[in-house]
Amino acid sequence: MRLDLISIFPEYFEALNLSLIGRAQQDGLLEIRRTNLRDYTHDRHRTVDSPPAGGGAGMVMKPEPWAQALESVLSDDGAAARPILVVPTPSGELFTQQRAAELAAAEHLVFAPGRFEGIDERLTDWAQEHFQVHRLSIGDYVLNGGEAAVIVMVEAITRLIPGVIGNAESLTEESHSADGLLEYPVYTKPAEWRGRRIPEVLLSGNHAKIEAWRREQSQQRTRRRRPDLWAKHVVARERAAE
Numbered sequence: 264m265r266l267d268l269i270s271i272f273p274e275y276f277e278a279l280n281l282s283l284i285g286r287a288q289q290d291g292l293l294e295i296r297r298t299n300l301r302d303y304t305h306d307r308h309r310t311v312d313s314p315p316a317g318g319g320a321g322m323v324m325k326p327e328p329w330a331q332a333l334e335s336v337l338s339d340d341g342a343a344a345r346p347i348l349v350v351p352t353p354s355g356e357l358f359t360q361q362r363a364a365e366l367a368a369a370e371h372l373v374f375a376p377g378r379f380e381g382i383d384e385r386l387t388d389w390a391q392e393h394f395q396v397h398r399l400s401i402g403d404y405v406l407n408g409g410e411a412a413v414i415v416m417v418e419a420i421t422r423l424i425p426g427v428i429g430n431a432e433s434l435t436e437e438s439h440s441a442d443g444l445l446e447y448p449v450y451t452k453p454a455e456w457r458g459r460r461i462p463e464v465l466l467s468g469n470h471a472k473i474e475a476w477r478r479e480q481s482q483q484r485t486r487r488r489r490p491d492l493w494a495k496h497v498v499a500r501e502r503a504a505e
């Protein structure tokens with residue numbers, strides 16, 4: 264997979280050179296290119312923002328540097344298909360595990376995180392002609408810019424690419440996987456730590472019992488912590504039983 268990350272703070276993405284994603288780049292599973300948006304400005308101050316039309320607080324990102332940066336990405340994309348452009352914004356659709364799985368199948372993803380009050384709306388209109396545009400939010404809170412959201416999305420997406428995670432099995436047994444339940448609690452050695460014991464069933468060696476216990480724990484957790492997910496799970500389970 265190829266990733267293009269365009270930002271006025273390309274250094275922000277250096278965290279992606281660490282750990283599994285860093286390794287995936289070394290292994291050639293992933294190619295991450297960072298672009299400084301200011302390289303596509305042509306004035307002495309390298310201006311990327313301007314006051315909002317109609318007045319109001321803050322500044323808005325000008326569309327032209329973005330268009331030129333995106334054109335440069337297109338011009339060295341060998342593929343014929345329209346690449347996917349992700350525009351992180353708190354006013355976008357919600358980025359979910361399912362969305363991550365869809366995006367993990369793509370050949371080429373481009374991320375365009377804005378700062379200030381966002382990017383001039385005409386940029387995304389224009390971009391639809393050249394890209395499949397997804398405006399995505401990572402949750403109901405506001406960040407200062409989209410860069411942290413890009414890191415979140417890239418991490419969620421790239422770990423689903425075959426080979427990026429050593430133990431592919433850990434993907435099927437985690438929170439937000441297919442059954443819609445949260446993950447069960449996990450423990451390691453020693454069996455007693457600071458007076459607290461591991462649940463006895465985990466020491467029983469009885470795999471059927473362990474599996475049943477884990478399932479029960481997942482359900483309890485989901486019911487208590489995430490009633491919204493629990494309601495969806497129950498509906499899906501009832502549908503499947505019909």
Ligand code: 6GU
Pocket residue numbers: 350351352353399400401402403404405406407408409412
């Ligand atoms: Cl994608 N961007 C910003 N700036 N804030 C957010 C967000 C994105 N998702 C949630 N809050």
